[in-house]
Amino acid sequence: MTDLPCRDLALIETFATALRSAGFTGDGIAEHLGTEVSASLTGGVSWPAVAAVADDRPLSTLIAVFLLGEMRPVADLAAALPGIDVDDLDAQGIVRITSGDEVVPVLDVRPYADDAGEYLVFADQDAGRRAGALAHDHVLGIGGASISLARAVIRRPVARALDLGTGCGVQALHLGAHCDHIVATDTNERALALAAATARASGQSWDLRAGSLFEPVAGERFDLIVSNPPFVIGTGDQDYIYRDSGIPADGLCARLIGELPDHLNPGGVATILANWAVRDPEDWAARPREWLAGTGLDAWVVQRELADPVSYVSLWLADAGESAESSARRGRAWLDYFEREGIVAVGMGVLTLRKPVDGTPGFQIIEEITGAGEEVTGDEAAAFLDRQDFLAAHDDDAILAMCLATMPVVLEEQSLLGDDGWQTVGSAVRRPGGPGATLGVDEVSRALVAGCRGQLPLTGLIALLAAHHGVDTDALARPALPVVREAIARGILYQAR
Template identity: 60%
Template sequence: MWWPALATTAETSVDDDEVPLATVVRLFLLGSDEPEIRVARAFPSTGVDALVAQGVLTRIDDGMLRATLDIRPHGDETHDFLVVADQDAAMRPGPVARDHVLGIGGASMSLARAIIREPARRALDIGTGCGIQALHLNSHCEEIVATDTNERALALARATARLNGMSWDLRAGSMFEPVKGERFDLIVSNPPFVVGTGNQDYIYRDSGVVGDALCEQLIRELPAHLNPGGTAQILANWIIRDGADWRERVGGWLEGTGLDAWVVQREAADPISYVSLWLSDAGEDDQAAARRGEQWLDWFDDNDIVAIGMGSITVRAPEAGRTGNPTL
């Protein structure tokens, strides 16, 4: 219900002292096009030309300006942040770009709430996106390395860090490639876990790997990058075939790793619900969504997939000198 906010902020006159705040809210939170005179008043130090040159705003017809980024407040019990991301399909109708960078969402927030907030020397955020996890890690981790395959995501994560007075080691690359040979006390990841055919239509959701193989690979490579006693917390999706127990599938990923694990399946979605969720997220037109959805559902059917498990995987590496089988 965003329209009451549009109506309320529209009541400020051009001479009103509240114009700057109302303009910022309308531009970045409500997706409204605004007159340049109001925007100039909202950003007297930076100036409109600089914001246009940096790709934050774009000029459209009749002296109006439009935000090209989503910049919104975010926080927890003790911190207030600003997060820079791309505008989603709900805010700016039409299909999102292939390198679209998600902002604050349900998945990222569920991971942020689940992270164990114990002090850590080195932390790794795989698939950082706009940097939400790194923001929260900053309060209890001495050093943060954040990676992504999407160069645009790294650019927006860098902007998020600077707006909040933080500095992270941002690196480009897939999975553990950017941190080869390095170990961490805490690893977190909200990866592109969407189960599908292996096409990479949208970087933020599609791994380019068939099925749930990316999540399996991520779990299997964790032992080489966790310090003894270190923890990893991952969001994941997994395939559930007819008559199969999801615990056996995820347990197979952990077999031989030596890691203790706590796996929570919060939901098992049927293929139609799952595909519908991700098609609506991308903002494609009805015909394109129908074609993609049909191909996706055919793939599920061909592979005897009756549901997709959605949840989190928390693992801990054994302390130095400890041996034995992992617990699940």
């Protein structure tokens, strides 16, 4: 008999209904724990919640078992889930019943919500909820990476979507709100089993397929592709399926990007999380450029973090829950590999890619945006693509004839203290909340941005500024236009009429 969990999807549906009836929902848990304790748990601090559920109330039992990974008496879990036989949960690999009539959780089952609804996600207990190292086929639950990817995906209605490397199915859940047909793939059979449980418990249906990269969808095309692949950069060993691809360094991401154009419809978009090897500290973008060369894709690549080897390896060693001795051995070997390969850092970021409708790529922009609050969101990614299309469709003469307006922005100035007091050494206009939405300005361009009120064509505004500064209008227009185009690209200026 297979040891895959959650084989009986009818039972999973009944179990999900029982959980909701018991108040095991986002709102129900928040009310039960209280605002502060609930916020702490969401932020990764669990001890207040542990103290708050130290009783045998039904919802306390469910939170303790499925969210906190605690052992509880079988009788308590049975009382919390009327109509559910705890032996059936054991048989489905959701919990394990000990010889002492205690229930040990095997899976992490938790509510998860977006703007479209609330769901139940089935995954394995993470390293902080269990003893020992993770299993080779461990299935991650909801984490920082999956949430970042979900936020970065453009949420426009499409016919066909692909979730490549679905894991427990978090991305597919989000796709359900705006995609007619969802294909979700993974190389890990355990992940596919848990994704099937997530879908059934959440009232969704996906086309789940086993296989690596695009093998399960050979010859098929999609309007939207999302992927949080096993991108961890290592030797090529596959210690943990969720993070290790079995391909050395960043070869998996290189293959994924290289094969992507064959599986996107014209105008189709892909949002990918990736890590890349940095061998030249002065050129961190070398690998993403190599990946994109010859693909014909429009691209916006945003590096969110650049990690040194020790920090990078330490992050993933801590994630696996191995012993100190094992972590030390593996870490030393990992760092030796980085040194042999000349990897001095690892870039981490999100790629928004699009297959041009006419087959001609218009832009490939690779940049670093690390500020807090400047994460890539789907709305910003969609607006970024739209602005690039707008710029491509309008030459300089067309822009000069436009009435432009300025979005709500703030002016930031950098000053140095000198003999004569504070000296302004630099100024920038920033659109709050926009990733990379900052434009360096001098005295003239600052006045130009401030003057864009949607009332006067740009050429007229430039003429006024030229007259004020006593220079030729054409001489001012030439350096002003690149600044204006960059301001439009960053969502700082827009066409008012």
